[in-house]
Amino acid sequence: MQSRIFQALSLLLLLFIISVNQANATHVRAGEIIAIRDTTGGNSGTFRYRFIFTMYRDTCPTCVAAGPATLYFGYGSPPENSGSVEPNSPRVLIGNDTERVTYEFTHTYPAAGIYQVYVTVDNRNRDVLNMVNSVNTSFHVETTIFINQQVGINNTPILRIPPVDLARVGQRYVHNPDAFDIDGDSLSYRIVTPKQGFGLEVNGYRDPQLVQAGTNEAGTGPATFGITQKGDLIWDAPTRPGIYNVAFVVEEWRNGEKIGIVTRDMQIIVRDNINLRPLLEIPNDTCIVAGSPLPGFVRATDPDGNRIRLSASSGLFQSNFPAPRASFTVPAPIQNNPATGNFFWQTQCLHVREQPYQVVFRAEDLPTPDTSRKLVDIRTWQIRVVGPKPTGLxxxxxxxxxxxxxxxxxxxxxxxxxxxxxxxxxxxxxxxxxxxxxxxxxxxxxxxxxxxxxxxxxxxxxxxxxxxxxxxxxxxxxxxxxxxxxxxxxxxxxxxLALDVPFITNVSVERTAPQGEIFIRWLQPRELDQAAFPGPYRYELYRATGLSGTDFSLVGSRTVTSFTAATVNDTTFRDSGLDTEVNAYNYMLLFYYQTSRLKDSSATASSVRLTVTPGVNVIDLSWQANVPWSNAGTTHKVYRESRTLPGVFELLADVAVSDAGSFRFSDTGNGLVLDEDSTYCYYVETYGSYGNPKILSPLINKSQIACAAPLDTLAPCPPLLAIDSLDCGSLTGESFCNVESFANKLTWSYPTAVGENCDEDIVAYRLYYKRYEEDTEFALIATINSPRPPAMFYEHSGLSSYAGCYYVTAVDEDGQESAPSNVVCKDNCPYYELPNVFTPNGDGKNELFTPFPCPRFVESVEVTVYNRWGRPMFETSNVLINWDGMIGSGEESGGSEVTNGVYYYLAKVRFARLRRSDELTQIKGWVQILR
Structure with a gap:
């Protein structure tokens, strides 16, 4: 009886909704909202915006006229958060049985923030193939504005090309909205699902190429549908005739920050006819220096020889674009095949901007005698205007x-x-x-x-x-x-600069050892004014530990009487007793005239530090040095110790380096497989230059010797994992009362007969977890690395429920991780049971309609109680319900008590479960009130 009552009520409600929607159907095909910051008059210091909602509708004979539209401003509550207006101008026929209707709203926001502005209109036009029951589906578009005073004034892009166009079965279809941003912000595009309300995607929506399987125009693969970063929405190619709706967003960015989103919901009308679309030829994307003229020739041909209407759309043609504006001229509005046009723009400095300008060319053929078979080709040209080169440097x-x-x-x-x-x-x-x-x-x-x-x-x-x-x-x-x-x-x-101070040319590691040696060379000041700075001259050489150490100490000094062309020789020093295995070192010279008067110091220069990193069948080398000359733009040499002549190093590779980030090389064996049981030793020679023709180059310096063995390639075997079980059938209704934290106990074993393909030396286990079974990503929750060998059990505690899945891996001493073990999962035992009678008579017993004690793993509920005629009597989201038999909602009784009798309830209960699909359960039943 209860089920029949609900079914009857649902049917009546559905018929009522359909009749209302059909009576007020607005037959919407497409539309979008744009936002313009209003800085006119006294509004320059306010957050006042003009919003223009453009709606495209059927022009069918039975279509009702467009009525008022309501725009919601994205905050607050009605009526402050919305405005309703009539169309601000008569409808405009744009072809394809479509009319354009516009609505304009103004609103001043109280503060900076992010506002999601939207319009919802009943209803879309009928028979949209990639929707379910489109004529009874609302049309909904949104625009998001980011009001941020630090970003500055912002306007959303304007979409200049209408969103209703014709396509043909089997031919590539292209639409470009010609989004123009007057502020010069960067634009990006992405496909989204059309909506029927705020936060509600269209029921049963499918991407258009999924309605019926087919191939692309070339026949080389399946049909595709997407949008490019130029804004070209491409369907290659339609298969089934009919009308389709799709949606995409245009996002605008400034300084890497998103500052606006415009959604366009558009319609594609696919026909099956013998006409072939025209073909456009346009200039290649280009860059032009501001101040230069930019001509462009466009040509369109039609395979069927039809006449062609050739046009162009761009913000460069807009009246509010800074002059001189661009132009596109054609010999006639409609031309015989082929059609041609000429673009011209005299660029100026004020046109320079980071983002390219865009011109969308459109060729439309006009087949005779039936022009309704017309098709369009669209091509997008991007032009970047750059500043001229500075001169006279x-x-x-x-x-x-x-x-x-x-x-x-x-x-x-x-x-x-x-x-x-x-x-x-x-x-x-x-x-x-x-x-x-x-x-x-x-x-x-x-x-x-x-x-x-x-x-x-x-x-x-x-x-x-x-x-x-x-x-x-x-x-x-x-x-x-x-x-x-x-x-x-x-x-x-x-x-x-003049060569009037000494400068270091070499810091080269000559012996790698705990008591190693570094060779230092410097050039004497060849262009010193000895009259102004008379001798005798003294050098003091200082050393600090590390590539960039600053704790310098004196390591040697030298005195010379004077400099002449015959006596200008390089000066050298050998610094011994250094731990060159562990440390790099850097050096600095102080230069004195008249023995004790400081003239200047040299730049610091370090030794070359080589780092070797072992991998599987590879050893990666990288090196660096902090020196005043440049080691980039040259070829460095890598040496490796001979396998047959210990202590002898052989040239392994010449490495071309472009900058400091490319000082690296990977030794994969040079034709041989590196043995994981062998150690390989290397050093590197860097080749550098001061870039001064007065100083001989290259400057050659050696690193220390560094050694490594390749990683062991034998990975561990995957362990076998188990989890403690939970027997839901054995639980009572009061199980887990007042329990707020849960734990899963996991144990695993490692294969005893690992064979030749698994490493037995296990140093750690890693345990991974995911909350839901259908999720693809696991997260690492624990690394068990003690004792040695590590324990093979773990208690995952502090959980809000048992639900979750796990796997474990083994790790060997070389850091190699095994493949995942088997996956084990555990679910909760949900419990939520309601009585079928309660007695709210004031005797203190059984006064409330409430679930039996201790609901288990319940996250939320929504409960509605109906009388026998389907009228709601009580609503609540309280897990315990606590209905006292009064008409109302939540914890508040809103009026009189209900009469004794039978009432029906619908409880939507969300449990914490292992699978999301199991979380929401609907419980229908009845409860009798006795007083």
Whole structure:
């Protein structure tokens, strides 16, 4: 009886909903919401926005006229959080049996924040193939705005191309919304599922290529559907005629932070006819220097010889785009096959920005006599406008610094000039799309100055530049956000300081041992003004431990009388008794004139430190040195000890290095398999240069000798895992009363007959856990590494329930981990039982409708009690329900008591279970009230 009553009520309710929706059907095909920050008049300091909701509808003869729309502003409660308006203009017919209707709203937000603005409209048009019952499905779109004063004023992108288009079975379909962001923010795109309400995805939605299996246009694979980072939504290719709805979001980013999201829900009308789409030819994506003209030729051909309508869409054509705007001209609105058009844009400095501009070209054929068979091809052209190259850069040595100067920059709207430096002379490659400077070139940024400044002094942040080193400089201009952008880099200039101080050229490890030796060489000050700084001259050599140690101590000194061309010789020193196995060392020279008067110091220079890391059948080498010269852009040599002549090292490899990050090499055996039971020893020779033609190069220095053995390749076997069981049938209703924490006990064993393919030397076990059985990722929860050998049991305690799955692995002494063991899982024993009678008569006994004691593993409930006519009498989300027989909800009685009799309840109970699909249970039943 109860079931029949519920079924009848549900049927009546469904028929009522359908009749209401059909009566108010709005036959929506597509739409989106855009947001524009209103800074007019006195609104510049407020958070006032204009929202434009554009809706596209059927133009069927029976379609009702568009009525008012309500936009929800993303906070608060009605009516403050929403606004309703009539269409702000008459409908506009756009073809394809579609009309465009727009609504405009204004709203001032009370504070900064993230607001999800949305519109929900009843209903979509009928017969959408990738939805269930589309005519009774609401249409819903959202736009998210991020109001952040630190980000600045922001407008969402405008989608300039309508979202209703025609496609043909078997042919590749392309749509591009021509999203234009006036602020110059970066845009990205991704497919989403259409919605029928806030937080509600469309029922039964499928990606369009899944409605009916098919192949792509070329016939080389299955049909595909997706969107590119240019915003090209591509379906290659439709298989079944009909109408489809899809949705995607356009996300805008500024300085790496997401600042807005616009959702477009659009419709694709697929037909099966003999017409072939036209084919577009457009220019390649390009970069252009601001101030240069940009022409572009576009051509469209139709395989069927039909006439063609050729057009272009872009923010570059908008009236609010900074002049001069671009243009696209065609000989006639409709042309005979082939059709051509000419694009032209005279770029200016104010057009420079980080993100490329986009032009969407559209070719539409017009088959005769039935133009309804028309098809479209779309191609997207991206244009990046970069700042012109700065000119007139010069560099002049000034004591221990270098002065730079350059011409005033052409683009006054740039914000700053950026100065870049590298060691050694060299030009940058000429690339019209490479703005600023590529870090791989060896240049690093050393300073910025405001636009209008035409000079800069490089004194190495107050530390002074190094004598003898040649330095290259380039400059580039950058433009302020939000548009951002950079210029091309200038031509490089090169300069160096006078060689009037000594500088170190070699720090080479000559013997690797606890009592090892390092060889140091330095060049005397060849360009010293001996009249200003008379002799005798003295060198003091200092040493510190480590690549960058600062605790220097004196290790030797030397005195010379004077320098002449005949006596300028390299000076050397051998530093012995050093533990070169364990440590690197770095050195510094102090240079005195008149024996005791300090002239200057050299830069510090360290020995080369080699690190070897064993792997399976491989040994990885990496090395580094902190030196004033450059070891990059050269070829280093790797030596390995001979297997037949101990103590003799043979050249193993020449390693080309481009920067400090590429000082590495992997020895895989050079044609042989490295023996895991053997040790291999290496050293490296680095080749460097000051980049100064007055100093001979290369500067060759050796690392210490470092040794390693490859890792053992024999991994452990997987253990066998077990978990303590839970017998739900033996539990009573009051089991686990007042128990708040649970534990799972796990034990495992290791195979006793491991054979030849498993390592027996186990040093640890690793235990992994996942909460739900259907999850794919396990998390490491414990490493058991004691005693030795390690224990083979673990208690996973402090749990809120028993539910979960585990596996264990074994780890050997080389850190190799076995394959996972078998997976063991454990579920909870849920319990939630309701009585069928209670007596709320005030005698203190059985007064409340409440579950039997100790519900087990219940996370939440939603309970509704109905009378025999299906009217709700009581609602609550309290796990204990505690209904006292009064009409109301929650813990509050809202009115009079209900009469004695039978009442029906629906309890939606969410248990903590091993599988998510088992968590939600509906319990239907009845309860009798007796007083």
């Amino acid at each position: 010069t560099a002049t040595a000034q004591g221990n610094s270098i002065g730079l100067s350059w011409d005033a920059y052409t683009c006054s709207n740039a914000s700053q000039m950026v100065i870049w430096r590298r060691i050694g002379c060299g030009e940058l490659p000429d690339d019209p799309c490479r703005t600023g400077v590529d870090p791989a070139s060896g240049y690093v940024q050393i300073g910025t100055v405001p636009i209008g400044t035409t000079s800069f002094v490089d004194d190495n942040a107050g530390q002074g530049l190094q004598s003898g080193v040649s330095y290259s400089y380039v400059i580039s201009a950058s433009f302020a956000p939000p548009s951002g952008g950079e210029s091309l880099a200038s031509d490089a200039v090169c300069a160096s």
